Amino acid sequence: MDAASGCLRAGSDGAPSATSSAPRLDRPPVVGVSACLKQGEHAPYHAVLDRYVEAVWRGTGALPLIIPALGEVDALDVLLDRLDGLLFTGSPSNVCPSWYGGPPPREGNLADRRRDATTLPLLRRAIETGVPFLAICRGIQELNVALGGTLHRHLHEVPGRADHRSDKSRPYAERYEPRHPVRLRPGGLLQRILDGAETIVVNSLHGQGIDRLAPGLVVEAEAEDGTIEAVSVAGARAFALGVQWHPEWRVLEDPVSRRLFSAFARAVRARQATRAEERAREVARLAAIGPLG
Numbered sequence: 001m002d003a004a005s006g007c008l009r010a011g012s013d014g015a016p017s018a019t020s021s022a023p024r025l026d027r028p029p030v031v032g033v034s035a036c037l038k039q040g041e042h043a044p045y046h047a048v049l050d051r052y053v054e055a056v057w058r059g060t061g062a063l064p065l066i067i068p069a070l071g072e073v074d075a076l077d078v079l080l081d082r083l084d085g086l087l088f089t090g091s092p093s094n095v096c097p098s099w100y101g102g103p104p105p106r107e108g109n110l111a112d113r114r115r116d117a118t119t120l121p122l123l124r125r126a127i128e129t130g131v132p133f134l135a136i137c138r139g140i141q142e143l144n145v146a147l148g149g150t151l152h153r154h155l156h157e158v159p160g161r162a163d164h165r166s167d168k169s170r171p172y173a174e175r176y177e178p179r180h181p182v183r184l185r186p187g188g189l190l191q192r193i194l195d196g197a198e199t200i201v202v203n204s205l206h207g208q209g210i211d212r213l214a215p216g217l218v219v220e221a222e223a224e225d226g227t228i229e230a231v232s233v234a235g236a237r238a239f240a241l242g243v244q245w246h247p248e249w250r251v252l253e254d255p256v257s258r259r260l261f262s263a264f265a266r267a268v269r270a271r272q273a274t275r276a277e278e279r280a281r282e283v284a285r286l287a288a289i290g291p292l293g
Helices: 050-060 076-080 113-129 138-146 189-193 255-289
Strands: 030-034 036-039 044-047 063-067 085-088 133-136 180-184 199-202 217-223 228-233 240-243
Touching: 030 050, 030 113, 036 113, 050 063, 050 085, 050 255, 076 113, 085 113, 085 138, 085 255, 113 133, 113 138, 133 138, 133 255, 138 228, 138 240, 180 228, 189 217, 189 228, 189 255, 240 255
Parallel strands: 030 063, 030 085, 085 133, 133 240
Antiparallel strands: 036 044, 180 199, 180 217, 217 228, 228 240
């Protein structure tokens, strides 16, 4: 924070600097952020890009908690009992096609089965227990696969589809600038969040995309070439939205991103309040029972 102006210092790409002073919050909610398992020079490590962590902190006021790609499902309820929301992040890796019955990936295709084995059951359990979540890029693909859908593994090779891949010839920050419009479903969740907008322009860049839509998912936005760009979970108990683009990139500056994260924040705060009420009732119940013996 610049003490003289009260403004956030920005990095070279215009995003808030990691050294900026953090917001002062009273008992902030906690949002789990999915991580990848990456292979280092000597050993694997768990990692997530800072911009997702910053987006949770700046965009919702929640405390980000990185969830390692353990690949274990036994402790899901223990984890979710301690969280007020979930953010499923993008990644250079792809969901392994074996999860949805696809053929083996091509040579050089990045995979992360440990992440898949963590996020797919976590998404299903979050829906069952009413934990709000926002799924971004790889996250929307995980959501579709978790509920029984399939993916186009090379979207640009599908007849009639545009090439949605990142242009590696451009500087890194420029790749995340707005690229193409998407049409919003009339009356849908996303349109309501965005104050009735019919189309928006998004910074969507991805090699894979939704093929067969999973049962229980509703299309919230489509690109001009028919690519599904956003989905919601029909009848969800809490906020459950996936987008193929990257709202985390300009979470404070971009109006669409700001509204998305504000809606997510309201859902997270609502769950925090519900959990607090449940704890208070349990304390009252135990107090009424009195000491044992």
